[in-house]
Amino acid sequence: MSVKIILKKIILIFSILFFLGTSLIGCDKVRQLFIERFDKLKEEQLSSESSKDIILNETAESNASSQIDKDSPPGETVNSTSAVSSEPAPDSEATAETSKREDINEILDLELQRKYFTLGVESFEEKNYVIAEFYLNKIKYSYNILADHVLYYLAKSQLVQEKYELTEENYLKLKINYPESIFAEKANLEYADLFFIRQDYLTSEINYENFIKNFPQSELLPYSLYQLAVCMEKNSKFISAFENYKRIWLEYPENEFASNAYSSIERLAGDKIIDTFIPTNDNLYSRGEKFYNLYRYESAIAEFTKILDSDSTSNLPAELHAKTLFKTGMCYLNLRDYSKSRDFLLSCYGKFPLSSYADDSLYFLGRAETSLGREDSAIDYYDKVVKNFPASNYSDDALYRTGRIYFLRDEIDKAKAYYQQIINQYPDGDKAQDAYWEVGWIEYRIGDYSAAKNTFSDMVSRFKGSQISTAAHFWKAKSYKKLGETQEAVNIYKEIIAGKSYSYYTFASIKELEEMQVSPDFTSVNREAMPYNPEISEVLPEVYKDIENNYTDSGSGNEDLKFSHIDKVKELLLLEFYLSADREIEAASKEFEEDNMGILQISTLYLWAKDYVNSQKIIAKYYSKLNSGLNSPYRDYFYYLLYPYGYKEYVDRYSSEFDIDPLFVLAVIREESRFNPEAGSYAGALGLMQIIPGTGKSIANDLEIKNYTNDILYDPETSIKMGTYYLKRQMDNFSQNYYFACGAYNGGPGAMKKWISKWGDMEIDEFIEYVPYDETRNYIKKVMASYFFYKILFEKS
Numbered sequence: 001m002s003v004k005i006i007l008k009k010i011i012l013i014f015s016i017l018f019f020l021g022t023s024l025i026g027c028d029k030v031r032q033l034f035i036e037r038f039d040k041l042k043e044e045q046l047s048s049e050s051s052k053d054i055i056l057n058e059t060a061e062s063n064a065s066s067q068i069d070k071d072s073p074p075g076e077t078v079n080s081t082s083a084v085s086s087e088p089a090p091d092s093e094a095t096a097e098t099s100k101r102e103d104i105n106e107i108l109d110l111e112l113q114r115k116y117f118t119l120g121v122e123s124f125e126e127k128n129y130v131i132a133e134f135y136l137n138k139i140k141y142s143y144n145i146l147a148d149h150v151l152y153y154l155a156k157s158q159l160v161q162e163k164y165e166l167t168e169e170n171y172l173k174l175k176i177n178y179p180e181s182i183f184a185e186k187a188n189l190e191y192a193d194l195f196f197i198r199q200d201y202l203t204s205e206i207n208y209e210n211f212i213k214n215f216p217q218s219e220l221l222p223y224s225l226y227q228l229a230v231c232m233e234k235n236s237k238f239i240s241a242f243e244n245y246k247r248i249w250l251e252y253p254e255n256e257f258a259s260n261a262y263s264s265i266e267r268l269a270g271d272k273i274i275d276t277f278i279p280t281n282d283n284l285y286s287r288g289e290k291f292y293n294l295y296r297y298e299s300a301i302a303e304f305t306k307i308l309d310s311d312s313t314s315n316l317p318a319e320l321h322a323k324t325l326f327k328t329g330m331c332y333l334n335l336r337d338y339s340k341s342r343d344f345l346l347s348c349y350g351k352f353p354l355s356s357y358a359d360d361s362l363y364f365l366g367r368a369e370t371s372l373g374r375e376d377s378a379i380d381y382y383d384k385v386v387k388n389f390p391a392s393n394y395s396d397d398a399l400y401r402t403g404r405i406y407f408l409r410d411e412i413d414k415a416k417a418y419y420q421q422i423i424n425q426y427p428d429g430d431k432a433q434d435a436y437w438e439v440g441w442i443e444y445r446i447g448d449y450s451a452a453k454n455t456f457s458d459m460v461s462r463f464k465g466s467q468i469s470t471a472a473h474f475w476k477a478k479s480y481k482k483l484g485e486t487q488e489a490v491n492i493y494k495e496i497i498a499g500k501s502y503s504y505y506t507f508a509s510i511k512e513l514e515e516m517q518v519s520p521d522f523t524s525v526n527r528e529a530m531p532y533n534p535e536i537s538e539v540l541p542e543v544y545k546d547i548e549n550n551y552t553d554s555g556s557g558n559e560d561l562k563f564s565h566i567d568k569v570k571e572l573l574l575l576e577f578y579l580s581a582d583r584e585i586e587a588a589s590k591e592f593e594e595d596n597m598g599i600l601q602i603s604t605l606y607l608w609a610k611d612y613v614n615s616q617k618i619i620a621k622y623y624s625k626l627n628s629g630l631n632s633p634y635r636d637y638f639y640y641l642l643y644p645y646g647y648k649e650y651v652d653r654y655s656s657e658f659d660i661d662p663l664f665v666l667a668v669i670r671e672e673s674r675f676n677p678e679a680g681s682y683a684g685a686l687g688l689m690q691i692i693p694g695t696g697k698s699i700a701n702d703l704e705i706k707n708y709t710n711d712i713l714y715d716p717e718t719s720i721k722m723g724t725y726y727l728k729r730q731m732d733n734f735s736q737n738y739y740f741a742c743g744a745y746n747g748g749p750g751a752m753k754k755w756i757s758k759w760g761d762m763e764i765d766e767f768i769e770y771v772p773y774d775e776t777r778n779y780i781k782k783v784m785a786s787y788f789f790y791k792i793l794f795e796k797s
Contacts, residue, residue, distance in 0.1 A: 113143040118575060121153055129157040145563045145571050148174055148181035149580065155187070159194065167194055180565075182583040185215050189224060196227060205231035222248050222255040229264065238273050246277065253287040253303075254294055281307045281316065285324060295682055297331040304328045322352040326361055333368055334682060342368040359389035363398055375405050396422050396429040403438060408772055416442050433459075433468045440472065441769060444479060453479035467503065470496060474505040477512070478765070490518055497522055502639075504781035507788040508765055525792055529636035531607060532645075539633055542597045543604060564588065566605075573608050581609045589618065596622075596629050603641045612646040612675035643786065643793055646675040647688070650720040658728040663794060664738060665724050667786035668745065671779065672723075677716045687713040689723025699726055739764055742783040747776035 120135035136154040143150055155170035171191040174183060181187070192207035208228040212221065229244035241264075248261040269276045288303030307316070307324050316324075329344030342365060349361040362385045369378035382398035389395060403418035415438070422435035440455035456479060459472035477492035493509040497520055500506070513520040528539045537544035547570065565588035572581035585605045592598030599622050606615035619626065619641050626638050645651070645666065655662035672690040673679035685692050691699070693710045699722045700708035712718045727741065733749055734740035734756075744752040751773070759770045771777040 108142065113139050114571075114575060117143055117146060117150065120150070121577070124153050124157055129160050132157040133161070145567055148178040148183055149568075151178070152181075152183040152187060156190070159190070164194065164198060180587070182565075182580070182587050185218055185220070188214065189218075189220055192224070192227065196231065201231045201234040205235060222252040222257045226257040226261060229261070233264075233268075238268060242268060242274050242277075250283055250286060251290075253290050254296060254299070281310070281320060285320060288324075288327065292327060292331060295334070297335050301328060301331045304331070318352060318355065322348055322355040322357045325351070326357040329361070329368075330364065333364060336371070338368045338371045342372070359385055359392035359394055362388070363392075363394040366398065366401060370401070370405070375409075379405060390425075396426040396431040396435075399426075400431045400434060400438075403435075404772075407438065407442070412442055412446060433463055433466065436462070437468060437472065440475060444475060444482075447482075449479045449482040453483065470499070470501055470503055470505050474508060474765075477509070481512075486516070490516065493518075494521060502785065502789050504785040507785060525639055526633045526636040527793075529633040529640060530793070531604070531637070531640055540600075540637055543600045543634070543637065547601050547605060565591070569605055569609075573605075578609045578611075582606070582611045582614070585609060585611070586614070593618070593622070596626055596634070599626065600634065600637065600641070607641065607644060610646075612644045615641060615644060616674055639789070640793060643670065643789055644675065645794060647716050647720060650717045651724075654721045654724040658724050660724060660728045660731060661787075663790040664742075664787050665720070665727065666790050667783050668723065668727060668742060669720070670786050671782045677714055677719065686710060687719035687723075688716055689719045689727075691719065691722055691726070695726065696722060738787065739768065739780055739784060743771065743776055743780045746779040747771070747773050751776075 116135045116139045120132050120139075123129070123132035123135060133154060136150050136157065140147070140150050140154060151170050151174040155167050155174065158170065159167040168191070171187050171194065174181060174187045175191065178184065188207070188211050192204050192211055195201075195204035195207060205228060208224050208231060211218075211224050212228065215221070218224070225244050225248050229241040229248075232238070232241035232244065245261040245265050245268075248255065249258050249265070252258055265274075265277050268274045284303050284306050288300045288307075291297070291300035291303060304324050304327060307320070308328070325344050325348035329341045329348060332338070332341035332344065345361045345365045345368065348355075349358055349365065352358060362381050366378040366381035366385070369375070369381060379402050382402045385392060385398040386395050399418050399422045403415045403422075406412075406415035406418065419435040419438045419442070422429065422431055423439070426432060436455065436459045440452050440459065443449075443452035443455055453476055456472040456476035460469050460476065463469045463472070473492055473496055477489040477496075480486075480492065481489040490513065493513050496505055496509040497513075500523075510520045510522055527533075528535070530536070533539065537548055547566065565584045569581050569584045569588065572578075572584060585602060588605075589602050592602045599618060603615045603618050606612075606618070619638065627635075630638055643666075646669065651662045651665050651669075655665050669675060669688050672685075673688050675688065677688050679688070679690060680686055681690060683692070686696075691713050693713070696710065696713050697708055699705075700712075703722065703725060705712070705718070705722075713722070727745055730741040730744040730749060731738075734744060734752065740752055740756065743755075755767075755771055759767050762770065768777060768780050771780065
């Protein structure tokens with residue numbers, strides 16, 4: 001088939017969609033129905049293998065971001081016009097269906113099947129759909145291990161060429177023969193799309209309804225609802241169409257199709273087909289709350305403002321009015337606009353002092369006032385919470401924050417009194433642990449080590465098994481040491497180390513014993529269990545015996561063979577199709593999660609697929625079970641899976657360039673994002689190393705990174721480069737002190753300098769406890785614990 005013919009077919013598809021769109025929402029928006037469906041769903045990582053939605057094939061130039069689902073060298077992009085191999089491109093006749101027997105006879109060889117599959121998917125990625133179809137057709141009857149993958153790419157390649165009958169046939173095969181396929185969801189939806197393109201709206205309506213029924217949790221549900229509504233319009237079911245448009249607008253306000261749906265409602269009303277739709281205040285609040293829960297505070301404020309600015313405010317139900325004022329105040333609080341937050345929260349309490357949001361408003365008024373530097377006013381609001389709403393969930397929090405204000409003012413007796421009030425009045429509250437801790441810490445600080453010892457001892461028994469119990473145990477030892485009871489201190493430090501929690505206090509205890517010139521009796525990790533050990537399968541046979549890639553019988557042409565998701569994972573990893581492998585692992589997880597070895601196997605497969613997030617996540621999910629049920633070397637391997645050497649190439653490259661320990665960089669990445677390149681935070685930090693966009697722009701200028709946008713912070717290499725540079729800068733700012741550097745990375749160098757000026761002469765363990773930011777105080781402990789453990793796992797002797 002010539003290029004000219006292909007172009008004509010693509011133009012024809014555009015023409016059909018333009019025709020459909022002019023009577024509904026216009027050409028540009030109709031095009032969005034297809035081309036943006038997979039592109040803009042970041043969670044749908046597999047879409048990078050299908051590049052853009054092939055239904056439209058929107059552009060021939062795709063900004064070079066659609067890389068092949070094989071690892072390419074960093075920065076290398078795919079040339080959409082290049083040939084995929086040195087073999088001559090097949091002509092149009094070569095792409096036609098060949099006989100099943102001829103195909104099988106030609107490619108019984110497994111390696112040739114793999115080659116054709118790779119060439120087929122690469123051609124698909126490069127938008128060479130004719131060539132993709134040619135290669136995939138050659139293996140569709142014999143490459144059984146990835147038969148559903150072959151059918152999916154084949155169907156989409158044929159769809160863009162307008163070979164509708166073949167497309168329908170292959171989608172049906174995929175739907176019927178492979179209902180558990182990772183492509184089942186997309187195939188079912190695209191099957192409905194196929195009939196939509198062919199203007200068979202009755203059939204497409206039925207299939208969109210089936211999709212919605214069979215995949216109710218799909219992230220593509222808003223799109224399918226929208227398409228269903230369009231079909232219903234075409235089929236003159238206007239009321240049903242309206243209901244679906246309204247459902248999208250109400251239930252998925254953040255979705256790209258929500259605005260299109262509302263425009264369609266307005267169009268139907270303008271054409272006098274339906275009555276004018278006027279959203280109720282409850283509708284507006286529901287949308288605002290959904291935006292709020294998605295951290296889209298500006299959008300939430302826009303919805304809440306419509307309620308508060310309406311002419312009928314005086315007639316608003318008191319509960320709705322109160323919660324709208326409260327949520328608006330909370331939006332501004334999270335946006336750090338504390339003055340506006342204060343205004344709305346004060347309005348909520350002032351107008352509705354007995355509402356269910358009154359105690360909440362008072363508490364967060366205290367938070368806002370504290371952030372504005374009005375500590376006395378904050379204390380007043382906190383006291384009102386306790387006095388007026390003693391049963392509130394926020395009462396113990398209000399007491400705690402009041403105590404904290406007095407503590408940082410060095411009004412120690414007042415601080416201790418508030419903490420003691422929590423212990424006495426709210427012994428089962430969620431701040432009881434913290435209150436005990438603060439009392440013990442105050443006693444330690446003022447030199448009453450005997451009282452501190454007793455308080456910490458009480459905590460160890462009262463909160464046994466919790467993280468704060470370990471912290472209390474450590475400070476109990478420090479108290480013994482201050483009292484001169486050295487052996488008691490040594491025994492406790494050894495007990496903490498023997499617990500193998502590998503928390504900050506494990507390594508702080510080791511340091512204490514070393515300073516006392518006492519052997520810590522620390523059992524190191526068996527490094528033979530390192531995942532990168534070439535002999536690992538001999539060290540861990542129960543993990544590796546079933547997941548290492550062995551020869552499969554895929555090349556036999558025997559269609560009766562059945563392959564599991566794990567079989568497919570092994571095959572895809574061999575081909576280095578990591579994103580597809582990742583999806584297959586996810587589908588297989590439930591089969592393996594019942595025993596410890598199965599959990600380790602799933603985590604290992606994720607690690608091979610370079611999905612460090614899920615590799616850690618499944619270990620964390622079963623942490624207690626694995627921690628208590630594994631023996632060496634499997635327990636040692638468990639630690640390596642919890643602390644992966646992720647993105648090794650980039651970490652090693654930039655830690656060397658900026659002269660910083662790569663293990664320290666790994667520790668920061670682990671605690672910032674758990675190796676998730678798409679991580680974000682309520683504070684706006686982005687990417688692996690959680691860089692604030694404003695800081696990112698400054699770093700980009702230093703590193704001469706051109707055309708900076710916030711989106712580049714999601715790129716793993718860029719994030720590691722920028723984050724490592726900034727971390728090294730903090731190391732230089734604070735005399736190569738790891739504790740101060742990571743604290744500055746989190747809390748800011750200005751704040752860290754202020755804290756050092758106040759408490760910098762203290763022992764480091766004491767200094768950390770003085771850091772006033774809860775997040776930064778805990779961050780230092782977590783990063784340093786990870787750093788020490790990474791050194792145990794990977795530091796060269």
